[in-house]
Amino acid sequence: MGAELLQFLVSGLTVGAVYALVALGFTLIYNASDVVNFAQGEFVMLGGMVTVFAVAAGLALPLAAALAILVAVAVGLLLHRLAIEPARGASAVTLIIITIGASIFLRGVAQIVFDKQFHQLPAFSGSDPILLAGAAILPQSFWVLGGAVLVFLGLFVFLEKTLLGKAVLATAANRLAARLVGVDTSFVLALSFGLSAAIGALAGILITPITLTSFDVGTMLALKGFAAAMLGGMGSPLGAVVGGLLLGLLESFAAGTISSAYKDAVAFVVILAVLFTMPQGLFGRRSVERV
C-alpha cells in the first residue's frame, strides 16, 4: 500500500510539474495583459515535436532541444507581434478568441509540417525504473521534476531580484503606473510571450519520453494548465505551481483509485468547482489583497 501511494505520488507530481509549467506560462501572459493565452499548449507541442523531428534528422538531443525552444520562442514572439499587438486595446475576450484561433492555426500547421502520428523520444538517462521503497520510478520523472524546479527558481530570481523582473511584476500590479515610470509594457508583454513559450517548450521536451507527443497534444495540456492556473488563482505564480502539482496529484490518485478513464475529467471538475466555490483560486489576487 505504501509503495502504491508513493507510485501515485511520484507520477502525480511528474505530470503535475508539467501542468505547473503550462500554468506558469498562462500566468506570465495574463499578468502582463489580462489575456488568457489558449495557444499555451501549442508551445508544449512544439517543444516535443520539433525535438522529435530534429533528433530524427540526426541532431544530438541537447541541440534538438535547444532548437525546439528557439522555435517555440520565435512562434511566441510572432504570435505577440502579429496577432496580439495589432489588437491592442481590444477587450480581453477578443484577445482570448485570437489566441484560440492562433492555437487552431498552429495545430494545423504542425499537422502539415510534421505528421499526424504519435512520437516518442528516448528517455534522457535510460528507462530502467529506479526502485524506491517498493515503487518503480522512471528516471525521466527526475528530469521533469528537476527541470521544473530549475524553471521555478530561475523565474523567482528573475522576478524578485532583477529590476526588469520587478518591472514585470509592476506591470501586473498596475499597468498605467508602470507606463508612467517608463516601463515599455509592450516589451514586457513580448517578453512574457517569449518566456511562456520557452517554459512550455521545455515542459514538452521533458515529458515526451513519458507521455508521447503528437500535433494535437496542446489542446488537452492547455486545458489542464488552465485548470491548474484557475485552481491556484489566475495571476499568481506560486498559485500556478501549487495548482499544477495539486491537479497532477488529483489525477494520479483518481486514475489509481477510481479508473484511469476518469483521469481527464478531473481537470473539468476542478475548473467547475473553482468557478462555483472560489473564483479567485487558492492564491488569487483578491484573497491576497484582503489579508
Next chain:
Amino acid sequence: MLEVRDLQSAYGRILALKGVSLRVETGEITAIVGGNGAGKTTLLRCLSGVQPVSAGTVKFHGEDITGWTPHRRVAAGIAQSPEGRQVFGPLSVEDNLRLGAFRRGRATTDENLESVFEMFPILREKRALPSAGLSGGQQQMLAIGRALMSEPRLLLLDEPSMGLAPVLVDQILDAVVALKRAGVTVLLVEQNASAALAIADRGYVIETGRIAHGGTGQALLHDPAVREAYLGL
C-alpha cells in the same frame, strides 16, 4: 519648457479636451485648477503619452513630443505622480521607488533613493513593507518620490492633496515648494484651488475641456470670477 497648443483628446466620441493651450516655464510652479470632470487628468495623461491625442501639439524644450511613447518621455525628463497615487501595491516601498528610476542608470539610483528618504523620512521606515499597506498620505509621498526617482526636469502632479487631512496637505505642498527651490519645474493639478494657486507662479483654470482663465497665481487668486467659481468666496 513645455508648450501645449490646441490639444484635443477624446474618450470614444466624448471630447474631453477641446483645444487646450498653455505654457510651463522653467523653474516655475504652474497650477491647473478646475472642477470635477474638467479635463485636468486627461491633460496630464496626454502629456505623459498614455492618452491618445486627436489634435494639437506638445513641445518640450522646443521639440515636438506629441507622438512620443511614454517611456521616451520619462527618459527625456517628464515624470508624473498620477491621480489616486497608483502605487504598485504588492511591491515594497523601496521597489516602488527603484522602479521610478527604471529609465535611469543604476549609478545614481541609490543617491536619489537617499534624497527621497530625506524628503519623506517615513518612507525609509517603511521601505521593506508592501506599499498597499501605507496610509493615503504615505502613498502620496511614495507616488511623488517614485516620480522623483527618474530625476525629472518636469514633474506632473495630479491632485496630490486628494483625500488627505489638512496637515498632510500642507506637508505635501511644502514639499512641492521645496522641489521648486531644488530646481524642478512643476505642473500641479488641483481641485483645492486656493492652496494650489497660493504656491503657484502661474495658473490656469480649466472648464469642460477648455482653458477659461490664465495668469499669475496671485492674479487668479484675486480674480473675482475665479474666486466666485473655484474658491467659494
